Structure formats: structure tokens, C-alpha cells
Amino acid sequence: MDEIIQRIRDNFGVLREHRQRDDLAEVWIEPRHVLPLLTWLKEHTPFVQLTHLSAVDWLEDGEFQLTYLLTDPVGRRSLMVAVRISREEATAESVHTLWAHAVTYEQEINEMFGIHFPGSPRQGVPFILEGWDDIPPMRRDFDTVEYMNRHHPSRPGREHTDPRRYIGQVVGEKGYLHD
Amino acid sequence: MASSKFPLAPPEHSRPHAPMGEGCFLGETERQQPLALKEALAKIKNWFRANSLWVMAYGTGCGSIELRPLTTARFDMERFGMAMRPTPRQSNVLIISGYLSVKSLKRVIRAYEQMPSPKWVVGLGSCTINGGMYWDSYNTINRLDLYVPVDLYIAGCMPRPEALLEGFGVLMEKIKAGEANGWNHYLEQMDWYKENQKKLITDWDLPDYNW
Amino acid sequence: MTEQTALERRVQLWFGPQHPGITGNMAVQAWLEGDTLTSGVTHVGYLHRGFEKLMERRKFIQSFPIVCRICVPEPDTNEWLLAASIEELSGLDKEVPEKARWIRTLFLEMSRLSSMLMVLGGHVGAMGLGTAPNWLITLRDYILDRFEELTGARVYHMYVTYGGVRRDLPEGFAERLEANLQEIESKLPLVDNVIFDSAVFRKRAIGVGVVPEEWVDELGLTGPIVRAMGIARDTRTDYPYEKYGELDIEPMTTTGSDIFARAWMRRLEIAQSIDLIRQILAKMPTEGPYSAKLPNMLTWTIPAGETYVRAEASRGEMGYYVVTDGSDKIRRVHVRGPSYVHGVTLLERLMPGTNIADLSALMVSLQVCPPEIER
Numbered sequence: 001m002d003e004i005i006q007r008i009r010d011n012f013g014v015l016r017e018h019r020q021r022d023d024l025a026e027v028w029i030e031p032r033h034v035l036p037l038l039t040w041l042k043e044h045t046p047f048v049q050l051t052h053l054s055a056v057d058w059l060e061d062g063e064f065q066l067t068y069l070l071t072d073p074v075g076r077r078s079l080m081v082a083v084r085i086s087r088e089e090a091t092a093e094s095v096h097t098l099w100a101h102a103v104t105y106e107q108e109i110n111e112m113f114g115i116h117f118p119g120s121p122r123q124g125v126p127f128i129l130e131g132w133d134d135i136p137p138m139r140r141d142f143d144t145v146e147y148m149n150r151h152h153p154s155r156p157g158r159e160h161t162d163p164r165r166y167i168g169q170v171v172g173e174k175g176y177l178h179d
Numbered sequence: 180m181a182s183s184k185f186p187l188a189p190p191e192h193s194r195p196h197a198p199m200g201e202g203c204f205l206g207e208t209e210r211q212q213p214l215a216l217k218e219a220l221a222k223i224k225n226w227f228r229a230n231s232l233w234v235m236a237y238g239t240g241c242g243s244i245e246l247r248p249l250t251t252a253r254f255d256m257e258r259f260g261m262a263m264r265p266t267p268r269q270s271n272v273l274i275i276s277g278y279l280s281v282k283s284l285k286r287v288i289r290a291y292e293q294m295p296s297p298k299w300v301v302g303l304g305s306c307t308i309n310g311g312m313y314w315d316s317y318n319t320i321n322r323l324d325l326y327v328p329v330d331l332y333i334a335g336c337m338p339r340p341e342a343l344l345e346g347f348g349v350l351m352e353k354i355k356a357g358e359a360n361g362w363n364h365y366l367e368q369m370d371w372y373k374e375n376q377k378k379l380i381t382d383w384d385l386p387d388y389n390w
Numbered sequence: 391m392t393e394q395t396a397l398e399r400r401v402q403l404w405f406g407p408q409h410p411g412i413t414g415n416m417a418v419q420a421w422l423e424g425d426t427l428t429s430g431v432t433h434v435g436y437l438h439r440g441f442e443k444l445m446e447r448r449k450f451i452q453s454f455p456i457v458c459r460i461c462v463p464e465p466d467t468n469e470w471l472l473a474a475s476i477e478e479l480s481g482l483d484k485e486v487p488e489k490a491r492w493i494r495t496l497f498l499e500m501s502r503l504s505s506m507l508m509v510l511g512g513h514v515g516a517m518g519l520g521t522a523p524n525w526l527i528t529l530r531d532y533i534l535d536r537f538e539e540l541t542g543a544r545v546y547h548m549y550v551t552y553g554g555v556r557r558d559l560p561e562g563f564a565e566r567l568e569a570n571l572q573e574i575e576s577k578l579p580l581v582d583n584v585i586f587d588s589a590v591f592r593k594r595a596i597g598v599g600v601v602p603e604e605w606v607d608e609l610g611l612t613g614p615i616v617r618a619m620g621i622a623r624d625t626r627t628d629y630p631y632e633k634y635g636e637l638d639i640e641p642m643t644t645t646g647s648d649i650f651a652r653a654w655m656r657r658l659e660i661a662q663s664i665d666l667i668r669q670i671l672a673k674m675p676t677e678g679p680y681s682a683k684l685p686n687m688l689t690w691t692i693p694a695g696e697t698y699v700r701a702e703a704s705r706g707e708m709g710y711y712v713v714t715d716g717s718d719k720i721r722r723v724h725v726r727g728p729s730y731v732h733g734v735t736l737l738e739r740l741m742p743g744t745n746i747a748d749l750s751a752l753m754v755s756l757q758v759c760p761p762e763i764e765r
Contacts, residue, residue, distance in 0.1 A: 052730075100608060104734045127764075138442065144443055144447070148316065151379060237408045239436075263410070282438070312459065313444070318438050
């Protein structure tokens with residue numbers, strides 16, 4: 001693992017790195033290095049499987065983070081490759097030529113976050129939602145309660161209670177539930 | 180039984196060949212009959228209906244996992260005359276088993292309208308009543324009775340098989356008493372239901388009524 | 391009569407969402423020539439509830455009641471994955487008591503067993519044979535009875551929590567579970583007889599739906615599909631979590647990679663699960679706390695971090711990618727279900743050339759669980 005991360009550092013440049021567990025490391029790289037790095041990892045290292053691809057919305061930084069989780073099924077370890085892209089542009093390179101099932105992940109991210117992957121098939125084809133007419137729902141600035149109030153009327157008489165009122169009495173001095 | 184408010188007449192070719200009139204014992208026609216005979220006939224019809232509930236096998240949500248044990252020997256719903264049918268054309272009970280996403284609701288409306296009358300809808304689980312666990316979700320409806328008429332709710336998340344059997348017992352009693360009239364209500368208030376459905380489903384591409 | 395072109399001979403058929411042969415609430419848009427599929431597309435989204443969005447609005451402890459609803463036949467893997475990932479990010483994982491880990495292992499294995507009993511019945515149920523599914527659903531009910539005794543609920547348990555589990559094993563639980571296991575074992579030869587000796591099942595399952603070995607790494611396949619090709623990969627042994635490392639466990643494998651092999655794989659794993667539950671009950675300590683001391687859950691915040699935790703569900707590797715930002719809520723969670731690949735990309739690849747009658751059997755053998763795809 002250390003050797004591969006060292007080679008990524010030398011050849012591609014690492015913005016930030018983190019070792020979560022013995023079998024799980026994460027590297028942050030620049031967007032232009034995504035396709036070359038993933039191609040190299042798939043062709044020349046044991047990290048051959050794409051376990052998942054997901055996006056994180058960092059609204060306060062104005063950035064999206066894409067996380068590619070690669071797995072080495074023989075060596076039993078995983079590497080997360082993370083990349084930050086601008087929130088306005090929201091475009092990233094597609095990796096569907098490396099892994100066929102990346103098409104589904106990119107289709108879903110396109111629908112739920114509004115990130116565009118040029119060249120990937122099924123971009124813009126609805127995957128989960130149907131007839132959606134708002135901003136992509138997984139973005140942080142999408143307010144699900146406000147949307148619910150507009151579209152899905154609640155039954156009158158529903159009470160909202162704050163659990164703090166009841167549980168607060170049981171919690172002990174130190175704040176432990178089991179005291 | 181056709182109400183004057185019912186805006187859509189069935190197309191010519193879909194009408195039954197034999198006119199539902201004289202000589203048709205169970206036909207839904209207005210006839211000059213003594214009141215006592217009409218009531219007696221209605222009671223007989225309802226008794227037959229209550230004892231042969233055929234459930235459409237459409238698992239719309241997670242509650243349908245408890246419908247599967249109902250068909251096995253342990254709970255055995257067939258002893259109450261209930262059976263699972265694969266198609267809406269053969270069934271008269273539609274179980275909405277839990278939360279309903281907007282995409283599913285479209286298919287549910289379609290399936291419900293395809294079922295022959297008389298038909299009943301059972302809302303299973305808290306999600307059908309007020310949204311339940313997903314009350315703040317953008318994709319699940321909070322009230323089922325705005326879109327299809329619900330004859331019975333079975334509360335719980337999810338209701339146990341015993342609760343389901345109890346619920347179906349109540350539905351049978353309601354049918355025998357002639358109180359489960361959701362299907363008539365749907366036809367009478369068609370405009371109101373259609374307005375609600377179209378308000379929610381923005382890309383409406385269903386026909387006005389799915390025969 | 392003029393000759394039809396290939397395009398004119400094609401028929402488009404929607405298989406589902408309202409169809410008894412479909413696994414859950416999903417649809418397959420299939421194009422047919424005669425009764426053979428030329429291509430097909432999976433359509434999901436009928437069960438989308440937006441879990442990942444809802445969890446961003448809920449406190450850590452409030453997420454438990456909703457995560458288990460991600461997969462109905464086997465909800466407990468989700469509970470454990472959420473607990474394990476948050477414990478890892480908060481550092482609470484060092485405080486989980488020994489006994490809680492054993493109870494969690496037992497809990498996960500019981501849930502695998504109940505799910506596999508159900509899907510083994512589904513294999514023949516999809517071919518129209520009703521006897522074995524009815525038996526197996528009843529056998530699964532015995533496990534659900536034990537779940538009910540342990541947690542108070544049959545299907546959604548909400549039993550695993552941060553730092554341990556919610557309550558101790560009831561008195562005499564092990565004996566009653568053992569009695570259930572013996573009951574299940576005594577019925578399994580009958581089940582074998584009506585499934586694996588059935589001429590109908592053998593004729594329709596052997597050589598149908600073969601998954602080539604090259605696709606394993608290309609598509610990231612996991613679980614029984616891979617083990618049915620003879621590749622010994624199992625998350626429980628490859629990345630031992632909880633107490634799986636202390637158990638005597640070897641990945642089960644078989645060969646053939648067709649529907650029959652995958653059904654046989656489930657049968658082997660049912661036997662393995664029963665054996666593992668007995669091992670866990672024998673090795674489990676009787677004394678000790680079942681939960682760590684928890685901080686006040688209403689004000690609990692954990693440091694920023696990212697992690698990926700995986701577990702072996704009955705369908706394959708299930709994983710949670712969790713991002714926290716130092717607040718009292720999850721920043722982002724991505725649920726990686728095995729069906730995401732098996733139900734969309736793999737199924738679409740296997741569909742061309744399949745007979746329409748075999749399609750639902752193929753879907754069951756891949757154990758497609760749609761709520762896991764769309765969440």
C-alpha cells in the first residue's frame with residue numbers, strides 16, 4: 001500500500017492523503033489526473049475493481065467531491081481516490097471505458113447531484129426520479145421539507161414533539177444515558 | 180349503479196354482449212323491485228364478495244414481505260377465501276404495502292383502475308396514513324387517500340401477519356355490512372381524485388381512465 | 391406476405407413493476423424476438439425514499455430506524471454497517487464490549503440465514519414450483535420468532551446501536567434457537583429433494599444464466615455469484631469483522647456459475663450459517679456488559695472523517711461510505727449494495743439470449759434487491 005501511494009505521489013501528485021485503516025487509504029488528487037491515475041491503477045496495480053463511485057456536496061466550499069473506491073480483491077485492501085471539482089461547472093471525466101458499471105453510477109450522480117460526465121452513455125436519462133422539476137435532490141441546498149410541504153400534503157392533526165423534552169429528564173448529570 | 184356524475188362512459192366495444200337486464204341475477208341495474216328483495220339481494224351479493232377476496236400480488240413497498248408468510252401454512256389466508264392473483268383483471272383487493280413513491284403511484288393508479296368493480300384498497304402500514312418514517316421525504320406521498328379511495332388502514336411498521344389477518348377480517352365485516360364503498364366514491368368523486376393525481380404527477384401521460 | 395425485417399419482428403415487453411415474477415418493485419423493459427430476449431434495460435426508482443438525504447437531516451441515533459428499511463429481507467446488515475462506520479469515525483469502536491461483539495455476530499448470521507432461506511425458495515418459486523417456497527418461508531418464520539424474542543420485532547429490529555446492542559440475550563435463548571436450528575435441519579433433506587432432485591428445476595437451471603469469470607473484476611461482482619464460479623471470496627474471511635475472525639469459517643465454493651450452481655451455493659451457505667450460529671453460541675461469553683457507555687445522543691458530535699465499511703450480506707458485499715464534518719449529523723452516506731451492479735449492469739448483460747420464461751429465475755438467482763439500488 002505504502003509503495004503504491006509513494007508512486008502516486010511521484011507520478012501524479014497528491015494534494016492530501018489519509019490512512020483510515022490498515023486496509024483503507026485515501027488520496028486527494030487534481031481533476032486532470034483522474035483518468036490517467038485510474039487507468040494506471042487498473043492496468044498496472046492490483047486495484048482492479050471499482051467498488052463504488054459517489055459524490056459529496058461541499059456547499060460552503062463551492063465544490064463537489066467525487067470519491068472512487070478501488071479494491072484489490074486478492075490483497076484485500078482498498079484505496080479511495082477523491083477529487084474536488086468546482087460546483088458551478090460540475091463536470092467530470094467519465095470512467096465508463098474502464099469499468100462498465102460506472103455508467104450506472106454516473107447516471108445516478110448526474111441525476112441526483114447534477115454533475116455532468118461528458119461521453120458517458122445514459123447521461124440525462126432518468127434513473128430513479130420521474131418527472132422531476134426541481135434542483136437535483138441530493139444537493140445540500142435542496143430543502144426536502146419545503147419540497148414535501150409543497151407537494152405532499154400532510155394529514156391534519158399530526159403533532160411534532162421534541163424528544164429533548166422527554167429524554168432530557170432521564171439523562172444523568174454527566175450526560176450518560178446509562179447513568 | 181352508474182352515477183350521473185361519472186363523466187366517462189365505457190367505449191362501445193367494451194360493453195358486455197348480453198345486456199345486464201332482465202334475467203341477470205347479480206346485474207348492477209336499476210330495476211323496479213320491491214325494496215325488501217333489493218336489500219336481500221344486496222346482502223347475498225355482499226356475503227359472496229366478502230368471502231372471496233382476491234388480492235393483487237403487487238408489492239408496492241416493504242410491507243409486502245409480511246404478505247408472503249400469510250400464504251404459508253402457518254397463517255394460511257386461504258382458509259378465509261383469500262388468494263393472491265397475478266393480474267389486476269382477476270383481483271379485487273389492492274394492498275398498498277407501505278410508502279408509495281411518486282413513480283409507483285402512477286402504476287398503482289393504473290392498476291387500480293384496471294381492476295373490475297367491486298374493488299377495495301387496503302393501506303398497510305403507517306406510511307400510507309401520514310407518511311410514517313418518511314414524512315419528510317421528497318419522493319414519497321404522505322396521504323394515500325388523496326389519490327385512491329382507501330377502505331381500510333392497518334397501522335404499524337410493519338404490521339404483523341396476525342394484524343393483517345385481523346384487518347382483513349374487519350374488511351370482510353365492512354363489506355358484508357355494505358360499508359366498504361370506496362370504489363363507488365372513486366367514480367362519484369372522479370374529478371377530485373384526478374385533480375389531486377395530476378397535481379402531484381407533473382408528467383401526466385396516463386389516459387383519463389385506464390379500462 | 392412480405393418478409394419481416396429483424397426490427398419488425400421485435401416486440402417490446404414491460405416485465406414489471408406489477409408482475410409476480412419480479413423481485414420486489416422494479417421493471418425490466420425487454421425486447422423480444424420470438425420468446426428470446428435480444429436486449430433489456432432495468433428500470434428502478436419505484437421504491438426511492440431518499441435515505442441518503444433523510445440521514446443528512448437526522449442525528450446519528452435517529453438514523454437507525456431508517457437504515458434498516460433499506461433492504462427488507464435482510465435489514466440487520468445495514469444497522470451494523472451504520473453502527474460500525476460511525477464507531478470507527480468517533481473512536482467508540484475501542485469501547486465496544488466483548489459480549490456485544492459476539493451478540494452482533496450472532497445477529498448478523500441469523501439475518502443471513504433468514505434471508506437465504508427465503509431466496510432459496512424464490513429460486514424454484516420463480517419457476518412455478520410452490521412447495522419448497524412455502525416450506526422455506528415457514529422455516530424462516532422460526533428465525534423471525536427468535537428475532538422477535540430478542541428485539542421485539544419480526545422484520546425491522548433496530549437492535550444494533552452505537553457501542554453495542556440494545557439489550558442482552560434473554561434467558562434460555564440459545565436453547566430455543568438450537569431447537570429451531572434442529573427443526574430447520576430436519577426439514578432441509580425434504581427441501582433438497584423437491585429442489586435439487588426436481589427434474590423441472592434441473593432442466594431449467596443447469597447451464598442457464600452463466601456468468602463468465604472475466605466479468606468478476608470488470609464489474610466488481612461479489613458474494614454467492616462469485617463463489618458459485620469457484621472463486622473463494624467472502625467478506626467475512628477476507629476482511630474479518632466483529633468475531634468472524636475467531637470462528638472456524640472457510641468460504642464455500644461450487645462450480646458451474648449457472649442458476650443451479652447459485653441455488654446450490656445458497657444451500658451450502660444455509661448449512662454453513664447453521665454451523666456458524668452453533669459455533670457462536672458455544673463461544674459466546676455469558677457474563678459482561680452488552681453496551682459501552684454512550685455519550686448523550688442528543689448532543690453527540692464526532693470529528694470530521696471519511697470511511698468505508700463493508701460486510702457480507704447474503705447477496706454479496708454491502709458497504710457504507712460515510713463522510714462526517716464535525717457536526718451532530720452525517721454529512722453524506724453512500725450505501726453500496728451488491729444489487730447495484732448485479733441488478734443493473736450484470737442483469738442487462740445476461741439478458742440477451744435468455745428465454746423470457748427464465749428471466750425471473752435469473753433475477754432471483756442474482757438476488758436483485760431493488761431498494762438497495764435506488765435507496
